[in-house]
Amino acid sequence: MASISIIISTYNAPKWLAKTLWGYNQQTFKDFEMVIADDGSKQETIDLINSISKEVNYPIIHVWHEDNGFQKSKILNKAILSCSSDYILMSDGDCIPMPNFVETHSVKKKEGCFLSGGYHKLPMDLSNLISKEDIENGNCFDKDWLKKNGMRNSFKNNKINASKIKSTFLNFITPTTPSWNGHNASGWKKDILAINGFDERMQYGGQDRELGERLVNYGIKPIQIRYSTVCLHLDHPRGYATQDSINKNLAIRKETKNLKKKYTDFGIRKK
Template sequence: MTAQPSISLIISTYNSASWLAKVLESVFAQSCADFEVVIADDGSRPDTAELLQAYAARSPVRIVHVWQQDQGFQKCRILNKAIAVSKGNRLLFTDGDCVLPPGFVASHKEMARPGHFLTGAYFKLPASLSDLVTAEDIQNADVFGISWLLSHGLTPSTKLLKLILPRPLTRIANHLTPTKKTWNGHNSSCLRSEAMMVNGFNEDIQYGGQDVEFGTRLNHAGIRGRHLRFSSIPLHLYHDHSYVTPGMRERSMNQRLETIRQRRVRALRGLDQWLNSDGIVHLDPSDRCQVLK
């Protein structure tokens, strides 16, 4: 019998199979294996499911694929469904375009503290460089080094400094950074019980601040942010935002402001649609949830 994982790594994706393949290579190269992977698929074409089937054969960890029909950008909805089927005590979120450094999961596990969620950063790659990243570069961790980035055409900048800080200095930098401790969907974690306390993600929000709004409700519930901004930094592969429709950002901003005004803790339309108080999962009949490993 497989032991229950301590962490559920939830990876959101939508029609980006080639990028997801690179992300999975980085998942398989993690320094610890005490986690499961839940792919939160917001209606991708069949090539994503085919990719996952192929990769699951060599996965060192459990992989679950939860898919919903494509109804436009509904990331909050699929994240809630992923939370509903997750098994870990801690939920770690990232995106299907973020290549994870080898210590990504271990850093979130090590730095977790009671009463806090963890929030981190990413390093954004241009389109030309994103295309050049290979499975071997990821497996050998070469792609996370400055020498690889510069030799493949990255323009030098001060942003590179966060990739080279030695470990003793990263903790100091995490403490001193003036960056707000908002929830960042590409690199944040909290207890599963905390996500349930705030009723998961707000499904009345589409694109634009859905992560920040979730973190705001955690704050209202007494769960404060804690930086690991310089401790474990994914590489963000380039993509466009063609899925953003007119008015989407404005509607999302209004929802965020309402959460702040009312000091709302629980989402009005959230996780409890898919997970009841007894822990029973209720997905839509059209949804697909498959354990691949």
């Protein structure tokens, strides 16, 4: 059994998924399994996963269901049940992990806690430019190379390869509240199961945060690792983002907060 199960979500974005999976092939920590939570992608993605599974040095489990609109919460719950490890790291299929990404989560994991990491968003031109070779030789995590190829100057650039002392300091002073972030968060499978996983009523917009809020209500402490390790978030359109789904999710999150809910009746186990 692997030490860590990594869940990454995807939907009809094979080009981005390939870059993500190549990133996990460069990890310093290698005792993990990959569980792909696929919200109904077409054959091109299935073919890619079959092909790339022969290249990489980690096992891949492909969890798929038929495309019936945005059902990310539902496929994530199925993926959670497919994890063989007692510790789960979650990210997305459009996020290239730094080489120390999995190792950082492994080193910092702690009973009674979950880890809240960050991402660094790239513009579309730079997202397209990054090649397999750039991932393998580390160009895509080199600030000078990124700036040369279109990354703007920003304080957020400190997330890339910050020293241990610097990242610890930035984690301490950041005004950002640690939360369960779908692109970079990890926790114990038993805790996620105890709160019944993701609320499957929720579509795009905050379903990951709501899971984290129930974990906190359950007594799990969030630990900030926003600057300790990041993934590069590749740009893409979000045609599934609707105001109706966002409003619906906000109402569910408000109920979770006001009632201090630890458990959802609309998760892994149904009434």
